[in-house]
């Protein structure tokens with residue numbers, strides 16, 4: 001059970017050490033010799049597990065909730081004490097065993113004697129008996145466990161990040177850094193005549209969540225050259241769930257051809273005919289943002305009315321999954337959206353963390369900030385999360401704390417890899 005609950009986090013790792021100790025036969029025998037009941041021991045273990053279950057969530061939440069941070073500090077202290085206690089027990093248990101081995105030549109009666117004297121003698125170094133110390137430990141863990149609900153801590157990764165709201169085509173370009181090269185490459189494609197035999201080319205942007213796919217698609221959608229080239233444009237956020245009817249309506253609405261009657265209708269046939277007719281022979285640009293594997297299964301049917309659009313019409317699809325681009329027969333090569341460059345990450349971070357994006361007044365924060373930005377591994381969403389978190393915070397220690405918290409940076413990235 002412990003293994004299931006223990007994540008990769010540092011605290012969990014030290015808990016794992018504790019559990020291993022608790023399970024070792026020396027410690028078990030010794031504790032039994034001390035007349036510690038098994039139930040006391042399992043109580044200790046249950047308390048440890050209760051705390052362990054919410055550690056992942058707590059490690060995320062500590063940065064936004066001071067009470068959680070405080071709680072984690074207590075957890076750390078208590079776990080160190082628990083480790084010390086078990087260390088002492090293990091050492092004493094070993095000493096006992098060795099002494100018993102030493103005497104093994106002199107007859108079994110004597111060995112038994114020596115073990116039982118040892119077990120009954122309170123250790124000189126121990127201020128109080130093992131039993132009372134284990135009980136005290138359980139009490140401390142109980143207090144910590146009791147605070148879990150109050151702090152809103154949940155097992156596992158805790159609350160998922162709030163779902164991201166549907167995208168629109170609007171973007172504040174002054175806040176976008178980098179991506180010039182891939183943008184120009186894609187614009188060239190958008191302006192070119194169709195390369196595939198499909199009447200409407202599909203062009204893909206593939207990258208992990210938070211990599212900036214939507215942002216890049218927005219840049220393309222709003223580029224003047226693109227605006228001039230296409231007669232009709234529609235931006236549709238597809239996201240996780242998608243329904244053919246809903247998407248067809250959204251496209252109709254996007255190109256400004258949906259009547260209230262259309263929006264009420266669930267008649268796919270009528271909607272498709274209307275869309276087909278509305279596209280006429282016009283050059284049409286459609287962005288399908290955030291298409292998941294489930295969503296792309298509808299593509300076959302969604303595309304039929306689009307085939308009536310004019311020559312040079314394009315669909316830009318953004319997705320986390322190359323398979324989606326394949327199923328939608330996007331023209332090769334797919335545009336794999338990699339990391340934002342270190343310098344662009346820093347610009348983005350600086351822009352958010354410092355007043356007016358000006359880091360020059362805080363040179364001591366700048367070097368820490370650069371390292372924090374670098375730790376985000378080129379993921380704009382992570383850079384933004386950290387930059388906003390440190391916004392107008394001028395205490396160097398707070399910055400260092402974030403920098404040193406490897407666990408957190410690792411977790412943030414893990415979230416978006418899903």
Ligand SMILES: Nc1ncnc2c1ncn2[C@@H]1O[C@H](COP(=O)(O)OP(=O)(O)O)[C@@H](O)[C@H]1O
Pocket residue numbers: 175176177178179207208209210211212213214215216340348380381384
């Ligand atoms: N080049 C960039 N410069 C600045 N911010 C960016 C850049 N790319 C993405 N972002 C920001 O990072 C976050 C995630 O980007 P988004 O385009 O939504 O990613 P995706 O669509 O790949 O999940 C957004 O808040 C966006 O504004």
Ligand SMILES: [Mg+2]
Pocket residue numbers: 167213214215289290318
């Ligand atoms: Mg997106």
